[in-house]
Amino acid sequence: MWYYEKRLEYPINITTPNAKLAQFIASQYGGPDGEISASMRYLSQRFSMKDRKVAGLLTDIGTEELAHLEMVSTIIHQLTKGLSMEEIEKSGLGPYYIDHTVGVWPQAAGGIPFNACEFQVKGDPITDLHEDLAAEQKARSTYDNILRVVNNTPEVADPIRFLRAREVVHFQRFGEALENVQEGLDAKNFYAFNPDFDTPVTCPPNAK
């Protein structure tokens, strides 16, 4: 289960609201390559990973992504807190405001609501790990795009840079996980079987 610690993984203190930035950064909350997508992807994939190291990694990275979605939603909240009606209408936040006021709701910058079609759980360790490598790069690219817009606003750029750096580290870890999985397979043909589906079910170590 999950336990809550009452702090952000990295501090966020945004003193000036900005409706336009909030709309853009929303993609890293509820967008296709955002933190909700990442956490749901990893926390769902871990069930079909026979390799215990990979199941552990997906659990722990998935948990960190929950901490990241908290950070991104905090950024959106602080960017929309205290906005005037004029700022809302002029910035293009009007349609969002009608349905959500300045609440935080998971959607992409372009308006598509978060949905499970934005991630995959294929149930095949090699496939899922490639999905995860791609997910981290997509997130990294999205943060790059955001940084081009917020680079001159340090109080926003600072936590975004932290989040971007974490994506790169996660990418490294997933690469190691893929190598770990391949080591357990036939080197002449990694695709000979699905190690999660085609091998007998085993009990965890130390289970009675």
Added chain:
Amino acid sequence: MSNNSNPYMNQNMSANMRGMNMRGGCGCANPAQGQRTVSNDCGCTGNAASTMQNSYTQRAAQNDCGCGMTPVTQRTAHNDCGCGMTPVTQRAAQNDCGCAGNNGYTRASDLPSGNRASLLAYIDQVSFAAYDAALYLDTHPDCQNGLQYFRDHNEKRNQALKEYARLYGPMNLTQAGESCEAYWHWINQPWPWEGGNC
């Protein structure tokens, strides 16, 4: 009054002399005793170097209970070795909780003092170091250096969390029992998203 024939009965002796007999030291009325029992505070309350209420727990023979003597050994939760530091925890051999200013373990005195923001920043940093090490260990479970790195930073994190709860209230629900006796402070301290333009 003092009994000159038995040096251990003389409470006016220097702390050094009192402590020299490791088995019955610290002014213990009964020098033949090694391990001290719950009811035997070995006279430490009469020792200027220690202000502890040290009748709490069973101590090993070498435990000078804050008299300022070394080496000191693992102490249990109730034994603050006279440092007056709370909350008290089990300390490793090198940690004299600052009583003699020695090297080694993280002590409450090693934590940033002064304000909530600096303690929180410290917690963020050591927690992050530990968590990143945990991710690394997921794919390198037998890396000894990694395990040690994780342990060190996790220990620092645990100490800092205890100190934070003592001063500012619970950081998580596990801590909410001690910090919230008369009121559920959990809801009242700032939520993490309440930074910025409050």
